[in-house]
Amino acid sequence: MSSVKQSSKPPLIASPLLAGVLFSLIWLAAGALLLSLFLHFSDMKENSLPGYAFLVHAVSSLAGGFTAGKRSENKGWYNGSLLGLIYAAIIIIVSFLASDASLTWHSASLLGASLLAGAFGGMIGVNMKR
Numbered sequence: 539m540s541s542v543k544q545s546s547k548p549p550l551i552a553s554p555l556l557a558g559v560l561f562s563l564i565w566l567a568a569g570a571l572l573l574s575l576f577l578h579f580s581d582m583k584e585n586s587l588p589g590y591a592f593l594v595h596a597v598s599s600l601a602g603g604f605t606a607g608k609r610s611e612n613k614g615w616y617n618g619s620l621l622g623l624i625y626a627a628i629i630i631i632v633s634f635l636a637s638d639a640s641l642t643w644h645s646a647s648l649l650g651a652s653l654l655a656g657a658f659g660g661m662i663g664v665n666m667k668r
Contacts, residue, residue: 554609558621558656559628562602566629569594588644592651599625599652603659608666618660622652 551557573590576582602625603618610617626649633639 558602558606561605565598599655600659603656604663607660607663614660614664619657622656626652
């Protein structure tokens with residue numbers, strides 16, 4: 539019985555930000571699928587969809603920030619807010635390319651919410667025990 543601690547296997551994605559972006563996009567896909575199922579099978583109206591989509595973006599950024607903070611092991615708010623910035627930039631660029639949407643106050647609010655949610659997720663993730 540030795541007291542030597544076994545080293546854990548390194549993660550598949552070494553970069554905390556890349557892993558966080560990947561996890562946030564997975565959460566975005568799951569949230570979009572869930573919203574489309576609610577829209578199809580319930581009496582939810584399409585005019586309430588932007589609010590729910592905004593919530594899905596915030597939760598996705600929070601989950602990505604959590605992953606980035608947990609993997610970075612320090613500066614969780616920094617890594618989380620950087621992830622939120624990258625996530626919002628990806629979403630804004632995709633919306634611009636897909637539907638020729640211009641920059642509006644909605645884009646700025648998405649950026650702000652992603653920054654705050656990512657920073658909060660990073661702070662939680664860096665303080666979680668492994």
